[in-house]
Amino acid sequence: MTVPVAPIGVFDSGVGGLTVLRALRAALPQADFVYLGDTARLPYGTKSAATVARYSLQCAAALRARGIGCLVVACNTASASALEALRAAYPDLPVVGVVEPGAAAAVGASRTRSIAVIATEGTIAGGAYQRAIQAHAADARVVARACPLFVALAEEGWTEGPVVEAIARRYFEGMFEGPRPPDTLVLGCTHFPALAGAIAAALPAAVRVVDSAATTAAAVAARIGAARAAHGRGTVRWLATDGAARFARIGSRFLGAGIVADEVEIVDL
Amino acid sequence: MTVPVAPIGVFDSGVGGLTVLRALRAALPQADFVYLGDTARLPYGTKSAATVARYSLQCAAALRARGIGCLVVACNTASASALEALRAAYPDLPVVGVVEPGAAAAVGASRTRSIAVIATEGTIAGGAYQRAIQAHAADARVVARACPLFVALAEEGWTEGPVVEAIARRYFEGMFEGPRPPDTLVLGCTHFPALAGAIAAALPAAVRVVDSAATTAAAVAARIGAARAAHGRGTVRWLATDGAARFARIGSRFLGAGIVADEVEIVDL
Numbered sequence: 068m069t070v071p072v073a074p075i076g077v078f079d080s081g082v083g084g085l086t087v088l089r090a091l092r093a094a095l096p097q098a099d100f101v102y103l104g105d106t107a108r109l110p111y112g113t114k115s116a117a118t119v120a121r122y123s124l125q126c127a128a129a130l131r132a133r134g135i136g137c138l139v140v141a142c143n144t145a146s147a148s149a150l151e152a153l154r155a156a157y158p159d160l161p162v163v164g165v166v167e168p169g170a171a172a173a174v175g176a177s178r179t180r181s182i183a184v185i186a187t188e189g190t191i192a193g194g195a196y197q198r199a200i201q202a203h204a205a206d207a208r209v210v211a212r213a214c215p216l217f218v219a220l221a222e223e224g225w226t227e228g229p230v231v232e233a234i235a236r237r238y239f240e241g242m243f244e245g246p247r248p249p250d251t252l253v254l255g256c257t258h259f260p261a262l263a264g265a266i267a268a269a270l271p272a273a274v275r276v277v278d279s280a281a282t283t284a285a286a287v288a289a290r291i292g293a294a295r296a297a298h299g300r301g302t303v304r305w306l307a308t309d310g311a312a313r314f315a316r317i318g319s320r321f322l323g324a325g326i327v328a329d330e331v332e333i334v335d336l
Numbered sequence: 337m338t339v340p341v342a343p344i345g346v347f348d349s350g351v352g353g354l355t356v357l358r359a360l361r362a363a364l365p366q367a368d369f370v371y372l373g374d375t376a377r378l379p380y381g382t383k384s385a386a387t388v389a390r391y392s393l394q395c396a397a398a399l400r401a402r403g404i405g406c407l408v409v410a411c412n413t414a415s416a417s418a419l420e421a422l423r424a425a426y427p428d429l430p431v432v433g434v435v436e437p438g439a440a441a442a443v444g445a446s447r448t449r450s451i452a453v454i455a456t457e458g459t460i461a462g463g464a465y466q467r468a469i470q471a472h473a474a475d476a477r478v479v480a481r482a483c484p485l486f487v488a489l490a491e492e493g494w495t496e497g498p499v500v501e502a503i504a505r506r507y508f509e510g511m512f513e514g515p516r517p518p519d520t521l522v523l524g525c526t527h528f529p530a531l532a533g534a535i536a537a538a539l540p541a542a543v544r545v546v547d548s549a550a551t552t553a554a555a556v557a558a559r560i561g562a563a564r565a566a567h568g569r570g571t572v573r574w575l576a577t578d579g580a581a582r583f584a585r586i587g588s589r590f591l592g593a594g595i596v597a598d599e600v601e602i603v604d605l
Binding site: 107109114115118188216219222229230 | 375376384485489494582
């Protein structure tokens with residue numbers, strides 16, 4: 068008989084973090100998860116760092132109350148603004164964000180050490196990716212740009228075609244030019260992988276695209292031990308702070324699998 | 337000596353309602369206002385009706401505590417979901433929303449009684465415009481469509497040009513066709529007037545565009561009495577729930593006048 072293993076808690080401002088959950092389930096198919104989407108208060112990307120930290124602590128408390136043994140911050144904005152506060156509040160709980168794994172993957176992928184980062188306004192303004200990349204490679208050049216419309220496009224399900232590509236080209240104007248142009252682009256928002264095709268179409272051919280979902284999943288597996296996570300039953304418990312039907316409908320696209328609205332528990336933080 | 341007149345309270349989920357405040361100030365230049373943008377919790381347009389009503393009651397309480405004598409709900413989503421709850425909570429306070437004036441203006445402008453409405457997901461799903469238009473003209477045909485990307489475009493300041501027009505054309509596909517095509521379009525979200533040029537470029541030439549800002553201002557003037565409002569000093573007090581700098585920067589575009597970040601008081605609802 069095996070001892071039950073505590074589920075892995077995952078939270079995001081809404082549905083974007085489901086791209087991270089998708090990678091986590093692929094890496095740890097037998098682990099159990101509790102996913103919380105703070106849909107009542109999304110987006111986090113335009114809010115101040117102090118507000119995002121406060122909301123993140125409330126999300127963590129709701130997940131902790133459901134017995135999690137590890138916390139994954141599947142939102143770049145929250146990873147950028149709230150990781151220290153979360154670790155201080157739960158010193159016994161492993162807390163893994165998405166910024167550090169994304170930065171490590173970018174440094175690993177880049178040959179020129181010139182790296183572009185696109186993310187929400189909050190993530191870019193906070194400079195967390197810039198710092199995390201330069202912690203790995205002090206000589207790295209980082210070109211950062213906020214692309215908030217990508218979030219709205221992904222939520223609307225407009226993920227490809229000429230309009231999306233035109234928006235991407237406009238955001239990328241001048242980004243990949245100059246004497247030391249970036250050879251790697253980090254998708255620093257969990258919504259952005261949904262637009263990967265249109266983003267790639269708007270990029271110079273040589274640029275490599277990195278997202279943090281797979282590397283975050285690997286970091287979580289390393290942290291909790293893949294052997295321990297193999298004792299679960301592969302379940303997901305769904306929590307959201309508003310709108311079960313919308314969460315299920317849009318979330319299914321990000322997860323790449325169906326979510327049943329009736330199985331989404333609405334919680335008040 | 338004149339008795340001081342209570343200021344007019346105006347709230348919105350963020351900066352969109354500033355297009356309504358702009359019309360109010362044009363109609364009532366001597367009135368005093370308190371404007372509250374619930375920027376920590378925007379957007380309201382994707383949230384459930386119950387959540388929007390709860391947030392609206394909290395906004396109203398914050399404004400009431402600052403001595404307002406009239407409440408303008410300058411957010412279509414909140415007008416559609418929270419007006420009854422607000423009137424029940426403050427039976428002595430005149431409460432004016434933007435849906436009813438917008439619907440009245442549309443019925444006045446339409447010759448064919450076939451009217452198109454664009455708004456957020458929440459406003460369209462709740463059916464408030466459809467009901468308000470049909471209350472004025474029972475035989476009216478109403479074609480309603482959610483255009484959530486327009487909100488993101490307006491906040492990003494991308495208000496014109498081929499990309500915005502392409503998005504508008506995609507949203508309007510099929511809307512103005514058929515045996516009884518609409519001859520009037522209601523901009524049922526306070527963000528949308530910012531995109532008026534691009535929206536007009538994507539419309540058939542004969543379609544008239546109606547927004548509720550000016551008609552709401554006229555309704556407020558009628559309700560409180562223009563003579564009474566003439567005793568103020570033409571001031572605005574600014575409140576927001578998050579991000580004074582962002583509120584001032586983006587809000588100035590919607591107001592059509594500068595907002596000073598240092599004059600924005602951050603309130604916790």
